[in-house]
Amino acid sequence: MPYPLLMKQLPTLPLAATLLMSAATAQAQTTFRLGLRGGLNRALTTVDPTSNSTGNYPSSYSTDKSALLAWQAGVVGEIRVGKFTFQPALLFAQKGNHFRTSTYSSGVAGFSTLEATGTTRTNWLELPLNFVYTLHGDHGLQVFAGPYVALAVGGWQRGTATHYSSWGIGGGYYTTDFDNRSHYGPGTSNQRLDAGLNIGIGYRQGPLQVQLGYGLGLLNGYKTSTELLPLGNRDYGRQLSSEIARNRGAQLTGTYFFGL
Numbered sequence: 001m002p003y004p005l006l007m008k009q010l011p012t013l014p015l016a017a018t019l020l021m022s023a024a025t026a027q028a029q030t031t032f033r034l035g036l037r038g039g040l041n042r043a044l045t046t047v048d049p050t051s052n053s054t055g056n057y058p059s060s061y062s063t064d065k066s067a068l069l070a071w072q073a074g075v076v077g078e079i080r081v082g083k084f085t086f087q088p089a090l091l092f093a094q095k096g097n098h099f100r101t102s103t104y105s106s107g108v109a110g111f112s113t114l115e116a117t118g119t120t121r122t123n124w125l126e127l128p129l130n131f132v133y134t135l136h137g138d139h140g141l142q143v144f145a146g147p148y149v150a151l152a153v154g155g156w157q158r159g160t161a162t163h164y165s166s167w168g169i170g171g172g173y174y175t176t177d178f179d180n181r182s183h184y185g186p187g188t189s190n191q192r193l194d195a196g197l198n199i200g201i202g203y204r205q206g207p208l209q210v211q212l213g214y215g216l217g218l219l220n221g222y223k224t225s226t227e228l229l230p231l232g233n234r235d236y237g238r239q240l241s242s243e244i245a246r247n248r249g250a251q252l253t254g255t256y257f258f259g260l
Contacts, residue, residue, distance in 0.1 A: 033207075036076070037074055040253075043097065074092055092126075119159060
C-alpha cells in the first residue's frame with residue numbers, strides 16, 4: 001500500500017478498533033436481576049429397607065412410601081453474562097411423603113403388630129445455586145444444574161395407627177390417631193441439614209422463566225440408631241432408625257425477574 005494512502009487510513013483504525021471493542025463488550029455485558037419464584041414440588045422421601053431380625057424373638061418391618069404434592073416460594077438473584085447465568089435463590093420449600101408401615105414382632109409369650117398410614121410434611125429453608133445456559137441469551141430453551149443446601153425448620157406427621165398384641169393382660173386391639181410435630185436436635189432422630197443437586201430444563205422469555213427440575217438429596221435425613229423409639233415419641237413413618245432416607249422430588253417453578 002502506498003505510504004500516503006496508509007497515512008490517510010491510519011486515523012480510522014483507532015475508531016474501528018473502538019467500535020469492535022464496544023460491540024464485544026455489549027455482547028458480554030453483565031446484567032443483574034432479582035426475581036420472585038413460586039412452584040410445586042412432587043416430593044418423596046426415599047427409604048432403604050431395614051433388615052429383618054431373626055432368632056428367638058424374630059421381628060420384621062416394612063414401609064411403603066408415595067409422593068405428595070407440596071409447594072415452594074422465594075426470591076431469586078440472577079447474574080447474566082451472555083448466554084450463561086448464575087441464579088442463587090432463597091426458598092421456603094415443603095417436602096415429605098405419604099406412607100404405610102407395618103411392624104411385627106413375636107416371642108415365646110405371644111406377638112404384636114403395628115400398622116400405620118399417614119403423611120409426613122417437612123419445611124425447609126433451601127439455598128439452590130443453579131448455573132443456567134439459555135439458548136438465545138435472554139430467551140429460549142434452557143438447561144440448568146447446581147448444588148443446594150437446606151435447613152429444616154419444622155413440619156409434622158399425621159395419620160392413624162392400629163395396634164394388636166397377644167402379650168399379657170394388656171394385650172388387645174386398638175386404633176389411635178397421631179399428630180406429631182417434627183423436632184430436631186439432641187434426643188431426636190431427625191437431621192436438620194440436607195444437601196444435594198438440582199438438574200433440569202426450562203424456557204425463558206424476557207423477564208419470565210419456567211423450569212422443570214429434579215432435586216437429588218444426598219444426605220441421610222435420619223440419625224442412625226439400633227434402638228426403637230419410645231412409644232410416646234414414636235415416628236410412625238419408620239420404627240427401626242437404622243434405615244436411610246433421602247429427599248427426592250420433581251419441581252415445576254415459575255420466576256419473574258425485575259431489572260436492578
